[in-house]
Each structure stands twice: as C-alpha cells, then as structure tokens.
Amino acid sequence: MEMLWLVPALPLAGFLVLFVTEGKLPKIAVACIGAGCVGFSAVVAAVVGWEYLTSGTDAYSQVMWTWMAVGEFKVEATLYFDYLALVMVGVITGVGFLIHLYATGYMWEEEGYSRFFAYMNLFVFAMLLLVLGDSLLLLFLGWEGVGLCSYLLIGFFHKDPANGYAARKAFVITRVGDTALILGLLLLFREVGTLGIQESLETARSIWPDGSLMNTAIALLLLGGAVGKSAQVPLQTWLPDAMAGPTPVSALIHAATMVTAGVYLIARMQGIYLLSEHAMLCVAFVGLATLFIASFTALVQSDIKRVLAFSTMSQIGYMFLALGVGAWSAAIFHLMTHAFFKALLFLASGSVILSLHHEQDMHKMGGLWRKLPIPFWSMVVGSIALAALPFTSGFVSKDAILLTAADAPELGMVFWGGAIAAAFMTSLYTTRMMVLTFFGETKMEPHDPSKANMWLPLLVLAALSLGGGWFGFTVLDSLFHDHGVHFGLHLDNPIAIATMCIPLLGLVAGYLIFYANVFDRKGIAESGVGKAVGRFWFVGWGFDKIYDSLVVNPFRWLARVNKGDFVDLLFRFTALVARILNNLFSISQNGRLRWYALTMFGGLLLAIVFVAII
C-alpha cells in the first residue's frame, strides 16, 4: 500500500507534461499521456485496493511530508485510505480512465486537444487529493482545485461567449457554497484545534457527546458547501448550464465525480452529522426537494444533455436523502452505481450528438436506433439502470436508499413517498428521452465516426451499469460499518414490492404517453394549464428568475449606479491635490535666472523679518 502516493501523483505528472509542452506534442502522444496516466493511476489504485481488501485493516494512512509546523501545531500532508476512499478512488480513476479513453476519440477534431487533456488530468489529480487527503486543508485544496477545473472545462469552447457565461455562473454559484464550507472548516478547526480529519472527528465526539449548537452550525455550514458543489436546492441552477462543456467533461465532472464531492464530504464528516439530528434532517430535506424538483424539470427539457443534467441533480438528491436518514453506505453505493450509468448515458449521448454534428435537441432526433446500434444499446442499458428496473445496479442501490428512508422514524413515509414519486418521474422522463431520440421518424441522417476507443468504454460501462450492484453487496457491504447494502428482494413487504414496481409502472406510462400516444399529449401541452405547468417545469421551477431578480439585477443596478466606485474617490482626491500643487509650483519654474534670484532674496528678507519680529 506504499504506492498510494502514486495514485494522485500520476495524473499530476500527466498534467505537468501537457502543461509544459504547451500543445506542441503530436495528438497521438497527447492522447497516450492524457489517458495513459489516468489508466496507470487506475491500475495502481486497483493494486492498493486489493492489498487493502486482503489486509483486513480498517484504514491505512501515509504521511508524505510535514507541510508546516509552528511549535506544537503541525500540518502534515497525509493520505488516508479507507472504505470510503476505496470507492471514491475506484470511481475517479476507473470511470475517469474510461471517460479519458472516450475523450481521445470524441475530442479528436477539436482545437486545444492538449489543453483539454491537461485540464482533465489536473481535475483527476485535484479530485483524488480531495478524497484521499486526511487534512481539512488538503480537502479544501482539492475542493477548490476541482472547482477551478470545472470552470476551465465548462468554458473550454471559449470562442462562444455563452460558454464563458455558463462557466462563470458555475464558478460564482459554487463559490457561495464554498464560502459556507470554509466558514464551517474554520469553525471546526477553532473548536477542535486540529486539521486532521480523523482526529477532529474523534475530538468532536468527545467534546460534544450529545451534540451542541456549535456542532449543528458546523454541520449546516458544511452542508452549504456540499449543496453548492453537488448542485442541490437552492444552489442547483449552475448544473444545467454547465452542459456547455464538452460531453466527456459533463460525464466526468458533472455526473460521475465532482458533483458527488458533496456526498463524499458529508459521508466523510458523518461523525459530526451523527451528533446533530437537525442537520441530518436538513440534509434529507435538501435531497428530497432536489430530487423532486429536478425529476419534474427533466420531463419537459428538449436538450438531451439538459435532461441528463437534471437527472444527475435528482440522483444526487437521492444520495443526500440517504445521507440524511443515516444510510451512509447506501448513499456511497448509489454514488458508485450512478457514476457507472450516468457516465454511460452521457458518453452514449455524446456519440449521438457527435454523429449528428453537435445537434443536442431531441426533437430534431428520432429513428436512430437502427443506425447507431452501439450508442442505442448503451443508452438502453444506462436508462434501465437509471430508472432502477430490477436487477440492474441502479435498482440495488436505489432500493437500499428507499427502503432505509421508509424506515426513518416519523417522517419515513414522507421521504419514501416523495422519493418514489420522483422514481416514477425518473422512468417517465427516461422513456421520453429514449423515444424522442431513437424512435419515430428519422429527421437527421447520422454518420457514425466511432472507433474502438469510443465504443469500448461504452461496453465496459454498460457491463458495470448492469452488474455493478454485485460489487456492492459482496464487497462493500462487509466494509461499511452499518451494513446497509444488501440485495433487496423482499417479496413479503408491501413497501418493498411497491418500490420495485413503481419504476416499471413509470416505464409503461412513458410507453403509453410518448410512444403509443394513448393520451392527447399535444392537446394537454397546448392547453392553458398544461402550457403554464410545462413552462414552469422547463425553466427549472423558476429558480433562475428568482435569483436574477433577488441577486443579479440588484447587483447589476448597484454596479451601474456605482460605476465610478465611490471608494476610489479618496484615492482620486489624493491624486487631484498632487496635480493642483504640481501646476501651482511649476508656474514658479519659468527658467528665468533673475526671477529665481528675486524670489531667493525675497524669501531671505521674509525670513529675516520673521526672525526679527519673534
């Protein structure tokens, strides 16, 4: 396990090489370095993971160096590897490598090939630092690093100003959450006096045995950071716009890894949340609200990537709900399976988009299923996993979440009811997406440029989406302390049966509505109420509008009014005085020698008179 440091070091090396060569390397070399270093990192991670699993230890930590030391206080750069890090590292390097491999084909025709892979490698490094660091400082460093890479990659096609706007929006909105996060981390540091994560959790347990107001405040501030990064209500509005980035970026950053950093943060800090009932409840309600809102929004979108973005939001909402009801293992398990099937869906939709010359509007697609067999079947697999049809990976993890949520005291039925309604919507919008994209009449003729490096990741991810659940209840369940992952086929429990059947019901409903056209779909959409509701859902329940009128427009107004910046008045006043004095004195410098002599004698005379009077 001594090789652990290599896991983040390899992507960093890849980034440095690509960064230093400034895009002068040939494309094939860039592809080898960019995807290769993440691939090797995945191999090392697999070896380390295998050693960890066979060694039977609970956690392994590796001190790399002492970052700083002031007297008694010491900050060490330590890597910490436990079951949580195992899952996260596996997802980041494994799924990350597949996405890198896919991107070598997807980005081939684009400008800035080398820049793209440099950013991607930097992202993988930062994300690994975030999940491996055993110090609040390292965690924060990784947290900001992934935010930066997200910004750079959303705005990757920087020639279109709209992409730059989307990148800025993502950066600024997550910044709101990051502010809460750093406040929470600083408060925690002040209370427990150490930056080590494990140490601080232990100290927190001992100084707040029954929880306290301070503990709840810290937990809520950390939740604020998680909400921003994971695109949960109320800071969710950046994620749909983040789809401006290239599709592999959406798959890696905005589906599989970065947006789940919030889930990781709360799971890592579970010691603090367990002490505060209210904070747990907040987490659960944030998740519930998000999964509910996002799944309705996804139903009416026309851009295929936006459907997937809202779907990602709602799936992360499930994870938050799981965290809130204490199903830590189910949340992390769903994080893993979601990474598989959502990356698959994004990559497959990327293949569709690429074959239609960057057309993303589903209403212009249709009838593609015969022409694009590999993307079609990949999306079928991804969709049934997303909709949680029985025996797929998504089913195993979502089932675990829903059944634990139903068991929650008092509010159990509320959580379960909301989540199951959203699950119904999930299979409904998934069916709609599939029908619009692949069935019906052909509106555009695709050309399929896929090579092996593009369809191979799809096949691997499809296999993982189907069978990834197996990994959960064989390997993970023995590692997680709460044993929340098990194969949930309880046919005696009505709630469990309903949980299993409702997604199927959604699928049937979706088939009837969107494929067989049993109802007058157009008529409903054109009617007054249908139109209003559709519009409301389409804009994501109007959050953007609220923020525009509450924050953006007042700020713009302030900026317009204060164009001259009144704080600058002080500095400009100083400059003005200096300029006036300069003009005044430069009059006296007229170059006439006799004038100088006169003023000199005049001054002398004045001085003498002055002395004489005194």
Add this chain to the structure above:
Amino acid sequence: MEGPLGIPLEHVLYLAITLFLIGVVGILIRRNVIFILLSLELMMNASALAFVAAGAYWQEADGQVMFMFILALAAAEVAVALGLVVQLARRFRTLDIDAASEMTG
C-alpha cells in the same frame, strides 16, 4: 566701538551692507551675464569686508581666515562662471541672461 584704525565698526558694516545691496540690485536688474557676475563678486566682497571688520573689532584672526576662504571661493567661482558665459555666448550668440530661459518647470 572703535577698531584699531579709529574707524567705528558701524561705519564699516554700513559700507558692507551698501555694497551688498548694490550687488543684489545689480543681479536683479542687469541682464548682461558679465555684469551679473560682477555684482556677485561685489556681494562676496561686501561680506568679506564685514568679516574682516568684525575680526579687527574682536582682535581675532578668524575674520581674516574667512576672507582667505572667500577669496579662494571667488577665484573658483569665476573660473566656472566664465566657462559658462563662454558657452552661453556660443550657443545663444548673446550675453542676455533672459535669452537662456529654456529650463522651465
């Protein structure tokens, strides 16, 4: 209040002041560089006279020592100043000091 030669100190100082003021006025109203230099010389000698008179009054050698210094200073000053005058005359083809007023602030 008399010095060794029977001349009262005040008289000598009045003379020195008069000479000095003549020098000042000369600098201020003359435009010819040569005359300005002459006026300058006059002022220096006026102050030297005051030194000598004071030295004689207190029976001290200091006044005469200062006079020697001023003499040396005047010689050095004239050497530099005449060089400048030659340059001025060459460049501007005149000795009018107001012609050389290019160095404004």
